[in-house]
Amino acid sequence: MGRQSKIKKLRREGKLPRVEKEKPTPLWVKILIVILISVLVLGSASAVWGYAERNMAAKVGKETITIDQVNNELNYYRDLYKQLNMTLTQQQEAQLKDNILQSLIEESLLVQYAKDHNLKIDETQYKKNLEDQINQTIEQGKKNNGEKTFLDFVTGQYGSLDAYKQYLEKIYGPYVERPLLAQAALDQKYKDIKVTDEEIKQYFNSIKEVSAEHILVLLPDNPNKSQINNAKKLADEILNEINDLKAKDKNFNFATFAQKKVKEINDKNNGKEVLKYENLGYFPKGQMVKEFEDACFNPNAKVGDIIGPIKTQYGYHIIHILGKKTVAETYDQPEKVNVRIVQFNFDPKDAKSKENAYTSAKSISIQTRNGMSFIEAVKRFSQDETTKSKNGETGFFTKDEKPEIFSAVVNLKKGDITDPILVQNSYVVAQLIDKQPAKKATLEDKDIYNKVKDELINNKKAELRKQFIDELKRKYHVRT
Secondary structure: OOHHHHHHHHHHOOOOOOOOOOOOOHHHHHHHHHHHHHHHHHHHHOOOOOOOHHHEEEEEOOEEEEHHHHHHHHHHHHHHHHHOOOOOOHHHHHHHHHHHHHHHHHHHHHHHHHHHOOOOOOHHHHHHHHHHHHHHHHHHHHHHHOHHHHHHHHHHHHOOHHHHHHHHHHHHHHHHHHHHHHHHHHHHHHOOOOOOHHHHHHHHOOEEEEEEEEEEEEOOOOOOHHHHHHHHHHHHHHHHHHHHHHHHOOOOOHHHHHHHHHHHHHHHOOOOOOEEEEEEEEEEOOOOOHHHHHHHHOOOOOOOOEEEEEEEOOEEEEEEEEEEEEHHHHHOEOOEEEEEEEEEEOOOOOHHHHHHHHHHHHHHHHHHHOOOOHHHHHHHHOOOHHHHOOOOEOOOEOOOOOHHHHHHHOOOOOOOEOOOEEEOOEEEEEEEEEEEOOEOOOOOOHHHHHHHHHHHHHHHHHHHHHHHHHHHHHHHOEEO
8 A cells, every 4th residue: 555545545534634626735744744644653563453354364353454554564664674784584584474463453452351351551651651652753743854844734724733733642642551551460470479498499590591693504595305305415515524633632622613614515506505603692582583492491501512413493403501691690790990091092904093093002002111101191192082081980890891901901900011912903902990899689789689689579470371372372262
């Protein structure tokens, strides 16, 4: 449906004012489009119901989710990916489309349950959300057309700004209400959730994150049986080769092997990406596809183990478990340092620029060690404006946050000054101000106890939500 068709449809339904043919103005069209876009954007998140059966993506009880709704959401994500210079594969887009549909189905189920049980929404939040949406529309109208022109239009069409707001309330009200109804349904289920001290203790010591690297034998979108068999065969061959090499070499390095193997196999296929290697770092449950996650979080999978091949929608994975963190470890406070820095930037494409930056940094390192005030050096020479305004002070940071500087200062005494440190496109001279020692997390710390408790409650909510949605699907008969 084109833009003009949508405008006509909304006018027929009384959602947009008619513009008399003998009095058309470009301004009015612009304002109508602003209103229309606001309605459609809001409606894409909270379903616009009542499309024809042929446009049905799902039937959920008494409500219909349309293909247009799903596609509107999908287009939003397509645009978002483009802005990030990323592209969705056919397989990823299909998965995203399914996720969007499931999200709309779940909202519909929860809304219908709330209505059937006469659940009350948070009226204060409803009024605030509605007011915010109305104000946003009005401000957008003023911005696009000028305040006076916009207000003249509103007064001419609706009589007053207050009357226009009342008109918008009728349009936006149902859409603003839907997510609050859904939340009311969930809140009713969540109200009896409790956790005991023993549960908190057990959760505190359970595995929360896993670090892994993997080799992936890629499957194409919609693979046939032959492609699946060939991918499985290659994955088995690679795993056997890894096991043989590990048996012969105690210093076997998975990453080094993987990178060589990826190049070898892809080169044999004329550069086509058949094999892929990734170090995924630490990740929690719920971030990876189920089959991959189950393999990594399996209690029998120990740090250092190489497991697989594990089949997912993406292909066959050979996984190397690099580390596991308990909930407790994620709350540990790592060692931190606070420093002052003098920074000299350089152009990475210009060797002379880099040399000059190093020479300047070396000179400052020597001069400040020989009596020059470090703060004075910051004020006179540093090219990092963020820290320069704070006398060069960075604030406390961990090794993960600034690895090069941290490693250079962690063993120094307060007041000591470093040699030049290469940090991306700059050389930095650092002076250690202070250190904070690492601190192990314990449940005796009330703040940590409360955070862990909240985390466990949220996990229980997620589990209960899934069970509740499954019940509602049976009750309201979802048809796709």
